[in-house]
Amino acid sequence: xxxxxxxxxxxxxxxxxxxxxxxxxxxxxxxxxxxxxxxxxxxxxxxxxxxxxxxxxxxxxxxxxxxxxxxxxxxxxxxxxxxxxxxxxxxxxxxxxxxxxxxxxxxxxxxxxxxxxxxxxxxxxxxxxxxxxxxxxxxxxxxxxxxxxxxxxxxxxxxxxxxxxxxxxxxxxxxxxxxxxxxxxxxxxxxxxxxxxxxxxxxxxxxxxxxxxxxxxxxxxxxxxxxxxxxxxxxxxxxxxxxxxxxxxxxxxxxxxxxxxxxxxxxxxxxxxxxxxxxxxxxxxxxxxxxxxxxxxxxxxxxxxxxxxxxxxxxxxxxxxxxxxxxxxxxxxxxxxxxxxxxxxxxxxxxxxxxxxxxxxxxxxxxxxxxxxxxxxxxxxxxxxxxxxxxxxxxxxxxxxxxxxxxxxxxxxxxxxxxxxxxxxx
Amino acid sequence: xxxxxxxxxxxxxxxxxxxxxxxxxxxxxxxxxxxxxxxxxxxxxxxxxxxxxxxxxxxxxxxxxxxxxxxxxxxxxxxxxxxxxxxxxxxxxxxxxxxxxxxxxxxxxxxxxxxxxxxxxxxxxxxxxxxxxxxxxxxxxxxxxxxxxxxxxxxxxxxxxxxxxxxxxxxxxxxxxxxxxxxxxxxxxxxxxxxxxxxxxxxxxxxxxxxxxxxxxxxxxxxxxxxxxxxxxxxxxxxxxxxxxxxxxxxxxxxxxxxxxxxxxxxxxxxxxxxxxxxxxxxxxxxxxxxxxxxxxxxxxxxxxxxxxxxxxxxxxxxxxxxxxxxxxxxxxxxxxxxxxxxxxxxxxxxxxxxxxxxxxxxxxxxxxxxxxxxxxxxxxxxxxxxxxxxxxxxxxxxxxxxxxxxxxxxxxxxxxxxxxxxxxx
Numbered sequence: 001x002x003x004x005x006x007x008x009x010x011x012x013x014x015x016x017x018x019x020x021x022x023x024x025x026x027x028x029x030x031x032x033x034x035x036x037x038x039x040x041x042x043x044x045x046x047x048x049x050x051x052x053x054x055x056x057x058x059x060x061x062x063x064x065x066x067x068x069x070x071x072x073x074x075x076x077x078x079x080x081x082x083x084x085x086x087x088x089x090x091x092x093x094x095x096x097x098x099x100x101x102x103x104x105x106x107x108x109x110x111x112x113x114x115x116x117x118x119x120x121x122x123x124x125x126x127x128x129x130x131x132x133x134x135x136x137x138x139x140x141x142x143x144x145x146x147x148x149x150x151x152x153x154x155x156x157x158x159x160x161x162x163x164x165x166x167x168x169x170x171x172x173x174x175x176x177x178x179x180x181x182x183x184x185x186x187x188x189x190x191x192x193x194x195x196x197x198x199x200x201x202x203x204x205x206x207x208x209x210x211x212x213x214x215x216x217x218x219x220x221x222x223x224x225x226x227x228x229x230x231x232x233x234x235x236x237x238x239x240x241x242x243x244x245x246x247x248x249x250x251x252x253x254x255x256x257x258x259x260x261x262x263x264x265x266x267x268x269x270x271x272x273x274x275x276x277x278x279x280x281x282x283x284x285x286x287x288x289x290x291x292x293x294x295x296x297x298x299x300x301x302x303x304x305x306x307x308x309x310x311x312x313x314x315x316x317x318x319x320x321x322x323x324x325x326x327x328x329x330x331x332x333x334x335x336x337x338x339x340x341x342x343x344x345x346x347x348x349x350x351x352x353x354x355x356x357x358x359x360x361x362x363x364x365x366x367x368x369x370x371x372x373x374x375x376x377x378x379x380x381x382x383x384x385x386x387x388x389x390x391x392x393x394x395x396x397x398x399x400x401x402x403x404x405x406x407x408x409x410x411x412x413x414x415x416x417x418x419x420x421x422x423x424x425x426x
Numbered sequence: 427x428x429x430x431x432x433x434x435x436x437x438x439x440x441x442x443x444x445x446x447x448x449x450x451x452x453x454x455x456x457x458x459x460x461x462x463x464x465x466x467x468x469x470x471x472x473x474x475x476x477x478x479x480x481x482x483x484x485x486x487x488x489x490x491x492x493x494x495x496x497x498x499x500x501x502x503x504x505x506x507x508x509x510x511x512x513x514x515x516x517x518x519x520x521x522x523x524x525x526x527x528x529x530x531x532x533x534x535x536x537x538x539x540x541x542x543x544x545x546x547x548x549x550x551x552x553x554x555x556x557x558x559x560x561x562x563x564x565x566x567x568x569x570x571x572x573x574x575x576x577x578x579x580x581x582x583x584x585x586x587x588x589x590x591x592x593x594x595x596x597x598x599x600x601x602x603x604x605x606x607x608x609x610x611x612x613x614x615x616x617x618x619x620x621x622x623x624x625x626x627x628x629x630x631x632x633x634x635x636x637x638x639x640x641x642x643x644x645x646x647x648x649x650x651x652x653x654x655x656x657x658x659x660x661x662x663x664x665x666x667x668x669x670x671x672x673x674x675x676x677x678x679x680x681x682x683x684x685x686x687x688x689x690x691x692x693x694x695x696x697x698x699x700x701x702x703x704x705x706x707x708x709x710x711x712x713x714x715x716x717x718x719x720x721x722x723x724x725x726x727x728x729x730x731x732x733x734x735x736x737x738x739x740x741x742x743x744x745x746x747x748x749x750x751x752x753x754x755x756x757x758x759x760x761x762x763x764x765x766x767x768x769x770x771x772x773x774x775x776x777x778x779x780x781x782x783x784x785x786x787x788x789x790x791x792x793x794x795x796x797x798x799x800x801x802x803x804x805x806x807x808x809x810x811x812x813x814x815x816x817x818x819x820x821x822x823x824x825x826x827x828x829x830x831x832x833x834x835x836x837x838x839x840x841x842x843x844x845x846x847x848x849x850x851x852x
Contacts, residue, residue, distance in 0.1 A: 147829070161828040172828070298806040298813050359823070366824075367817075370796035371806060380724040380797060387724050391793075394826040397785070398792075401822065402587040402598070403573070403814050 098205050098235050099154040099179035117246065117320060118207045121231040124324075125175045125211035126158065128331040132213065133160050133173050135335055139342065140165040144173070152384050154179030155207075159389045163396060167222075167346045171215040172392035178208045182234060193312040196245035197234060204234040204244060211331065212375075214393040215338075216365075220358035222345035223256035223263060224304070224365065225338050226393070228375065229327050248323050249311035250330060252337065253290055255304030255365060257358040259415045261425075263341045264305045268425035270337035271308055271330075278326040279318070283426075286310045291422040296368050301419035303368045357412050359399035366398050524631050524661050525580040525605035543672065543746060544633045547657040550750075551601045551637035552584065554757040558639065559586050559599050561761055565768065566591040570599070578810050580605030581633075585815045589822060593648075593772045597641040598818035604634045608660060619738040622671035623660060630660040630670060637757065638801075640819040641764075642791075646784035648771035649682035649689060650730070650791065651764050652819070654801070655753050674749050675737035676756060678763065679716055681730030681791060683784040685841045687851075689767045690731045694851035696763035697734055697756075704752040705744075709852075712736045717848040722794050727845035729794045783838050785825035792824050 096104075102118055105111075111119045133144050142165035150156035157176035162168055182190070182204045191197045198204065210230030217224065229250035236244045254267045268287070275282035286308035294303040308330075313323055369376050379390035406412030522530075528544055531537075537545045559570050568591035576582035583602035588594055608616070608630045617623045624630065636656030643650065655676035662670045680693045694713070701708035712734035720729040734756075739749055795802050805816035832838030 145828070163828055170826075170828070298811075363820070366792060367796065370793060371803075377797075385724075388829050391826060392828055394789070396827065397823065397825050399823050400596075400817060400820040402571070402589055402596070402818055 096241075097154070097179065098207060098241055101241055102179075102207075117231065117243075117324065118209065118233060120324065121209045121327075122175075122177050124328060124331070125209060125229070128334075129158065129160065129173055129175050129211055132334060135339065136162065136168070136171060136173070136215070139339070139346075140167040140171070142166055142168075144171070147389075149386055149389070151178060151386070157386070157389060159386070159392060161392055165218075167217055167219075167342065169216045169218045170392075170394075170396040173211070173213045174389050174392060175211050176209070176386075176389065178206075180206055180208075182206045187234075190245075194245045194247060194314060196315070198236055198244050201236060201238070204236060207231075207233045207235070210250075212393070213334070215342075216362070216395045217342060217346060219346050219348055220257045220350050220354045221260075221348040222342055223254050224362075224395075225252070225254055227252040227331075227334055229331055231327070245314065246320065247312050247314040248327055249313065250327065251286060251290055251307060251309035252330065252334060253294055253304055253307035253309065254338075254341075255361070256415065257361040258354070258411055259305065259418060260345070263345070264423075264425045266340060267305075267307060267337050270333055272426050274329045274333035275308065275326075277329060278322065282310075282326075283308065287424075294368065295372070296364060297372065299364070299367075301364075301416065302422055303365060303419075305418065305425070306422060356399065357406075359397060360401060360404055361415075362395040362398040363400045366394055369393055522667075523580070523605065524633060524667055527667055528605075528633075543657065543669075543750065544635065544659060546750065547635045547753075548601075548603050550754060550757070551635060551655070554760075555584065555586065555599055555601050555637055558760060561765065562588065562594070562597060562599070562641070565765070565772075566593040566597070568592055568594075570597070573815075575812055575815070577604060577812070583812070583815060585812070585818060587818055591644075593643055593645075593768065595642045595644045596818075596820075596822040598639065600638045600815050600818060602634075602636060602638075602812075602815065604632075606632055606634075608632045613660075616671075620671045620673060620740060622741070624662055624670050627662060627664070630662060633657075633659045633661070636676075638819070639760070641768075642788070642821045643768060643772060645772050645774055646683045646776050646780045647686075647774040648768055649680050650788075650821075651678070651680050653678040653757075653760055655757055657753070671740065672746065673738050673740040674753055675739065676753065677712060677716055677733060677735035678756065678760060679720055679730055679733035679735065680764075680767075681787070682841065683787040684780070684837055685731065685844060686771070689771070690849075690851045692766060693731075693733060693763050696759055698852050700755045700759035701734065701752075703755060704748065708736075708752075709734065713850075720794065721798070722790060723798065724793075725790070727790075727842065728848055729791060729845075731844065731851070732848060782825065783832075785823060786827060786830055787841075788821040788824040789826045792820055795819055 098118070102116065105115065106119060109115075111123045113120070137143055140162060142162055144160040144162045147159045147161075148156065149159065155177040157174060160173045162171040165171065184202055187197055187199065187201070187204055191199060208230060210228060213225075213227040215225050227250075229248070231246070231248050233246040234244040235241055252271060254264065256263065272283040272287075275286065287306060290306045290309035291302055293309045294306065295301070296303060317323065318326075376390060376393070379385050380387070406416060524544070528542065531541065532545060535541075537549045539546070563569055566588060568588055570586040570588045573585045573587075574582070575585065581603040583600060586599045588597040591597065610628055613623055613625065613627070613630055617625060634656060636654060639651075639653040641651050653676075655674070657672070657674050659672040660670040661667055678697060680690065682689065698709040698713075701712065713732060716732045716735035717728055719735045720732065721727070722729060743749065744752075802816060802819070805811050806813070832842060
């Protein structure tokens with residue numbers, strides 16, 4: 001299969017860049033020095049933001065993260081915002097990196113529906129992050145702490161965490177954008193699923209962008225929820241920044257400590273409706289994939305009552321526009337799938353014993369994330385990764401009791417039996 | 427290098443076994459059926475115990491685990507004890523497994539200094555387990571829960587756990603004995619460190635025995651301690667049960683939440699003395715190995731203030747008797763290295779804030795054990811492994827605060843700076 005050359009990938013905007021010695025490392029160091037004391041999302045920073053809504057029919061240009069955000073530890077703040085004048089001086093090379101191309105494109109023409117998918121995906125996830133954070137703040141009555149950070153090797157992200165709130169023990173909503181280089185062995189491994197990947201190179205530039213979200217409520221009757229939608233792309237540096245291969249992955253799943261069938265049904269039904277709009281085969285296929293992936297294999301039980309999970313959706317599945325619209329709808333389904341559940345569970349009465357059971361289930365959550373989750377493992381093994389953003393998914397507190405077994409016929413035992421034999425909910 | 431044929435490996439005792447169809451699986455199932463309702467360490471079980479002290483000069487034959495032990499959940503009790511008459515009927519094969527040979531040897535002649543190392547190591551670790559459990563019970567004023575269990579694929583163990591005691595939040599002292607089969611790829615991987623391993627076979631029988639211990643005290647001023655000593659052996663089934671390769675591994679390390687230099691110095695000094703008796707090069711070499719191994723690489727800090735760690739000590743290091751004596755002395759050094767520390771820290775006053783810091787450090791402990799520890803990964807990936815015994819090392823409770831950073835100049839910050847730059851303590 002030939003390499004993909006999406007019609008929307010425009011390189012004309014880069015033609016003004018004149019050749020010169022690129023010093024991206026020096027540039028980045030300068031960027032960090034200049035901005036390390038700025039408030040993320042401060043007014044001076046917003047002036048530099050050039051990310052309009054990615055899908056004009058579906059988003060509001062005025063959506064933004066809460067204007068009054070706080071960052072807990074001044075010395076750990078990482079600045080966002082690119083001093084474009086510096087970029088112009090330093091990146092004038094024959095072969096600008098895709099990070100440099102993208103920064104220039106954003107500055108010069110903003111992000112529209114004809115921009116490269118990289119920029120549209122970045123704008124999409126940031127847009128959804130703002131909406132989700134705003135709704136969760138309304139629900140909890142507490143503001144998220146917002147850390148905007150950049151990656152030394154290219155890219156950056158916005159980590160929003162609400163800790164020890166009124167409703168949530170810990171809630172994290174994170175966007176990240178990564179520009180990097182894939183070495184040959186990694187290309188070879190990925191090629192199993194992506195025939196478009198060019199094997200005839202020593203390395204490929206890659207781009208990855210995703211929105212990750214984990215909410216751990218305080219009330220043991222309220223379930224934990226996880227969501228992740230991501231886009232991955234490789235670029236062959238020899239071919240002027242043309243996309244080499246691309247794919248989407250993602251999903252959303254629910255992890256109760258106490259199982260209310262109506263919650264699981266509502267959650268699955270809402271997600272199924274979003275899937276059905278695009279392909280009737282998606283929900284059953286991705287539901288089964290979810291049960292298989294989010295499994296604590298060493299205990300023979302799933303992490304929770306599932307949802308959907310998928311990976312490697314590329315041109316062999318559907319065209320890129322269709323998949324992008326599916327990702328957007330998946331993200332849009334999040335609030336309707338979860339908010340009614342948390343609303344009806346957050347103030348339910350509970351006992352000390354039920355709180356302990358929740359803590360034991362939190363321990364199982366930690367086991368999955370640290371032992372089995374490929375995303376976490378990838379993050380922890382990525383040099384220069386932001387550990388606090390990766391491990392934001394862990395609960396505030398967890399518990400491991402030796403040989404704990406729920407009583408026969410109890411609600412706790414019923415949950416475990418469902419986790420050992422995943423059900424169809426819709 | 428030729429395969430090892432230790433002089434103490436006697437096969438004469440097996441000559442009485444007449445050929446017949448071996449049905450080890452049926453046998454084991456029958457063993458479990460017959461014994462599933464027995465109390466571990468009950469009198470009827472002790473009658474079958476045939477493990478005398480491994481080194482008569484150094485152990486007391488009357489050492490035994492506390493006679494009044496309780497097991498929390500009746501249905502999870504796993505029985506120990508082999509019905510030898512059944513074994514004789516079923517194992518009469520031309521090629522008895524090493525598990526069958528060892529069971530017969532124990533029954534017929536007990537364990538002496540001329541027994542196979544497998545049996546001597548098993549007896550050694552059980553002997554030390556009893557002594558350690560007895561001393562910890564005296565200290566805590568609470569009895570351990572004792573689970574004796576067998577492995578469907580061969581071997582078994584004794585898991586002793588004290589949970590929510592007076593001194594310890596969770597304390598686990600576990601012995602395990604595993605008989606199994608190494609497939610060819612595993613042999614090839616291990617051969618890098620053990621030239622005696624025969625590559626000219628499709629599979630090898632293996633034996634592994636070890637004592638693992640993790641104590642998490644309640645008081646945040648008292649450090650967590652971990653110990654593990656183990657022996658590994660492969661046997662070529664074509665050569666009548668002769669040992670093919672063998673090696674020892676182990677160590678002991680300390681993980682404080684609040685650093686008292688005198689504790690770290692005492693701990694390292696006691697261990698160094700045990701090492702120096704055998705080789706003056708051991709302590710510096712194994713201390714550095716410990717700092718390197720017990721490292722949360724993703725955070726750039728060691729798990730604790732170290733101790734010693736080593737692996738793959740085989741005939742290229744010293745002869746087997748010398749290494750066995752070193753392991754025995756390492757085990758014997760445990761109580762003197764830790765008891766004075768826990769004695770002086772267990773009743774110290776502490777604040778709520780200090781308890782929270784301990785819980786955050788417990789979270790780091792969980793991260794190491796689930797993300798980096800090779801032993802845990804091996805256990806979780808071993809089919810039929812006893813998950814509760816493997817994860818007994820996890821603390822009762824742990825905590826993950828987003829972006830927690832200790833205050834400048836605080837005791838918490840001092841600990842972290844030592845974990846980032848391991849020190850020499852003696």
